Each structure stands twice: as structure tokens, then as C-alpha cells.
Amino acid sequence: MKTIVYYYSHKGSNRFLAQRLASDLACDIEEIKPRLNVHLLMIMGLNLGNRALKTKVEDYDKIILCGPIWMGKLIVPLKNFVIKYQRKIKKLIFVSCCGSSFKDKDNKFGHNLVFNQVKSLLHHKCLHCEAFPIDLFAPAELKDDSAAFMKVHLNSENFMGEIIPVYDALISRINEL
Numbered sequence: 001m002k003t004i005v006y007y008y009s010h011k012g013s014n015r016f017l018a019q020r021l022a023s024d025l026a027c028d029i030e031e032i033k034p035r036l037n038v039h040l041l042m043i044m045g046l047n048l049g050n051r052a053l054k055t056k057v058e059d060y061d062k063i064i065l066c067g068p069i070w071m072g073k074l075i076v077p078l079k080n081f082v083i084k085y086q087r088k089i090k091k092l093i094f095v096s097c098c099g100s101s102f103k104d105k106d107n108k109f110g111h112n113l114v115f116n117q118v119k120s121l122l123h124h125k126c127l128h129c130e131a132f133p134i135d136l137f138a139p140a141e142l143k144d145d146s147a148a149f150m151k152v153h154l155n156s157e158n159f160m161g162e163i164i165p166v167y168d169a170l171i172s173r174i175n176e177l
């Protein structure tokens with residue numbers, strides 16, 4: 001089974017998560033690079049496509065796609081990836097380090113909305129979706145300060161506590177799929 005992690009990250013949380021997954025799964029990794037890597041313009045929906053990948057999607061049995069959620073949407077670089085390689089993807093697991101908590105997953109900006117978008121594009125090829133909400137690793141004292149809370153990014157220092165069982169369960173799940 002050949003596996004690869006493809007990721008996009010603006011502030012580093014999903015880069016950290018993607019690199020950690022690739023290291024623990026001992027698999028390949030490649031960053032998805034949008035031609036227009038301007039956060040605000042991408043949020044507004046401006047889309048010039050992604051740069052060409054160095055790896056070949058069709059060479060992999062299992063793909064882990066990792067990236068953030070903005071405004072309750074499947075972000076432009078990830079959407080471009082899914083649409084462009086829809087036919088070549090064999091199995092995909094979608095992973096997001098995002099702001100919405102497990103409790104808020106079905107709200108307007110909740111991660112389930114994005115998971116449903118990925119599932120509706122890939123149908124049975126999307127085998128699993130997993131969220132790593134910021135509240136799994138943000139300091140408890142920031143939980144009432146939403147601006148400061150959203151600025152917390154995942155790294156080797158805060159990768160501990162509540163996030164670990166969620167992460168370990170995901171690794172087991174990926175290995176079983």
C-alpha cells in the first residue's frame with residue numbers, strides 16, 4: 001500500500017500535522033501550492049489553480065489530504081486538488097486542523113460542512129474525515145478570547161494532552177483502511 005500526505009497550510013498548523021502524519025506513517029508528503037497564494041483573495045474565491053505536483057497521484061493507493069477550513073468552505077487549493085484528481089484518487093482520508101470544535105461541527109462554520117463537501121465530490125473514495133479542533137491543544141485560559149484562540153497554532157510544544165488520543169486513533173484507522 002503506497003500512501004502520501006498532500007497538504008496546504010497558511011499558518012503552519014496543518015503543515016505540522018501533515019509532517020507528523022507522514023513521519024508516523026513513514027510515507028511520502030507533498031505540499032499543495034496554489035498559483036495565487038494570497039490568503040484573502042483565496043477566501044474571496046479567486047482561483048488561478050494549483051502549481052503542478054512533483055508526485056503522481058495515481059501512484060498512490062491511499063491519499064491523506066490535510067488543510068485548514070476558512071468560512072465553512074473547502075478551501076480553494078484543496079478543492080482544486082480534489083476536482084483535478086477526482087478520477088485518479090483511489091482512497092482519500094481528509095484531515096483538518098481547524099477552528100470549529102466537535103460540539104460546533106454542524107454549525108455554519110463547522111468542519112462537518114466541509115467534510116460533506118469532500119464526500120460529495122469523492123463519494124465512496126473518501127473513506128474517512130478527521131478534525132483536530134484548536135480547542136484540543138489551545139491553553140484553557142484562551143478559550144474565552146476568540147481572537148487570541150484562533151491565533152494558536154499546532155506545533156511540537158502544544159502537541160500533547162487531549163489531541164493525542166484523537167491523533168493515535170486516526171493513525172490506527174489509516175493503517176486499517
Ligand SMILES: Cc1cc2nc3c(=O)[nH]c(=O)nc-3n(C[C@H](O)[C@H](O)[C@H](O)COP(=O)(O)O)c2cc1C
Nearest residue numbers: 009010011012013014068069070071072099100109
Ligand atoms: C479567515 C479565517 C477563516 C476561518 N474559518 C474557519 C471556519 O469556517 N471553520 C473552522 O473550523 N475554522 C476556521 N478557521 C480556523 C482555521 O481553520 C484554523 O486556524 C487552521 O488551523 C489554520 O490552519 P493553518 O495554520 O494550517 O493555516 C478560519 C481561520 C481564518 C484565518
